[in-house]
Amino acid sequence: MTYPQNRVFSGVQPTGNLHLGNYLGAITRFVDLQQDFECIYCVVDLHAITTWQDPEVLAANTREVTAAFIASGIDPEKHIIFNQSRVTAHAELAWIFNCVARMGWLNRMTQFKEKAGKHRENASVGLFSYPNLMAADILVYRATHVPVGEDQKQHLELTRDIAQKFNSDYAGSIQKNGFEEGYFPLPEPLIQGAATRIMSLRDGSAKMSKSDPSDYSRINLTDDADTIALKVRKARTDPEPLPSEMDGLEGRGEAENLVRIFAALADRQLDDVLAEYGGGQFSGFKQALADLAVTKLGPINDEMKRLCADPGHIDKILSNGAARATEIAAPIMTDVKSIMGLLHD
Ligand code: TRP
Numbered sequence: 001m002t003y004p005q006n007r008v009f010s011g012v013q014p015t016g017n018l019h020l021g022n023y024l025g026a027i028t029r030f031v032d033l034q035q036d037f038e039c040i041y042c043v044v045d046l047h048a049i050t051t052w053q054d055p056e057v058l059a060a061n062t063r064e065v066t067a068a069f070i071a072s073g074i075d076p077e078k079h080i081i082f083n084q085s086r087v088t089a090h091a092e093l094a095w096i097f098n099c100v101a102r103m104g105w106l107n108r109m110t111q112f113k114e115k116a117g118k119h120r121e122n123a124s125v126g127l128f129s130y131p132n133l134m135a136a137d138i139l140v141y142r143a144t145h146v147p148v149g150e151d152q153k154q155h156l157e158l159t160r161d162i163a164q165k166f167n168s169d170y171a172g173s174i175q176k177n178g179f180e181e182g183y184f185p186l187p188e189p190l191i192q193g194a195a196t197r198i199m200s201l202r203d204g205s206a207k208m209s210k211s212d213p214s215d216y217s218r219i220n221l222t223d224d225a226d227t228i229a230l231k232v233r234k235a236r237t238d239p240e241p242l243p244s245e246m247d248g249l250e251g252r253g254e255a256e257n258l259v260r261i262f263a264a265l266a267d268r269q270l271d272d273v274l275a276e277y278g279g280g281q282f283s284g285f286k287q288a289l290a291d292l293a294v295t296k297l298g299p300i301n302d303e304m305k306r307l308c309a310d311p312g313h314i315d316k317i318l319s320n321g322a323a324r325a326t327e328i329a330a331p332i333m334t335d336v337k338s339i340m341g342l343l344h345d
Pocket of ligand 1: 047
């Protein structure tokens with residue numbers, strides 16, 4: 001048995017406020033990968049509940065992420081979109097990985113330290129073992145490539161460590177059961193580059209974030225045209241005019257961020273954007289950026305609204321995706337159980 005050479009898996013948490021940073025940094029990348037890979041995109045609701053979620057809000061957010069995927073151009077028929085809790089194999093393999101990963105490995109995870117903060121004793125056990133579930137998400141499909149942001153790189157390395165330890169702990173049994181050496185692939189991260197790191201509209205040194213208390217710091221995918229235009233107009237800048245070359249953006253985080261957003265939305269090079277708008281005042285550039293953002297995001301916003309108005313339809317897409325995901329995961333779980341000596345029919 002050989003494993004697929006190009007299967008992509010990635011996950012997005014349904015924790016609300018999907019914004020321009022998620023769109024340019026992750027979702028457009030997911031869209032592009034459909035060309036060359038078999039893609040599985042998962043709304044990771046089991047990860048979301050590692051911190052308490054209001055049940056109704058969680059359900060609404062799960063549908064909203066699904067709508068954003070589809071409205072942005074992910075094809076749920078050619079590829080797979082589903083929510084994690086519908087495919088029980090994720091939780092099942094995560095338990096097995098709880099027994100493969102070492103305490104010491106998880107103790108080194110910087111995201112847990114950040115999220116748990118000073119209240120470590122009060123964090124859920126799920127928040128601590130979160131990376132094992134993430135490894136299960138990926139490996140239950142024997143996925144080979146994982147598009148993630150820089151912040152998830154350490155979790156991807158842990159996934160590789162878990163795959164490697166499983167492969168070596170059970171090397172003899174893997175062979176005896178007739179599987180090729182190294183049952184799990186070591187998945188490659190496809191790290192989203194700095195070019196797509198979108199910063200806050202209020203502070204060029206902080207990432208655009210759903211948890212920023214100021215709604216003016218981000219453009220949400222649910223913002224209507226007027227709100228988008230207003231937020232761009234109000235975006236913080238400095239008194240200097242826009243430079244004609246990249247050097248002139250040094251130390252001017254807010255200005256650079258707006259130029260990057262423009263370039264990403266227009267699919268143009270930064271130099272090219274500066275050549276056109278450099279030397280002018282910010283107001284003119286901001287007007288052009290607002291128009292561009294409304295043109296690009298408006299149709300996505302409309303389509304998300306249309307999809308969210310029919311939750312039953314979204315749920316059908318999710319259950320169909322889950323059925324197809326289960327078809328891939330089930331035989332892999334059967335292999336894993338055979339390899340480990342867990343009895344099953
Ligand atoms: N931890 C990821 C995040 O917060 C989400 C995620 C869960 C994920 N499982 C995954 C990403 C598997 C890639 C692959 O961004």
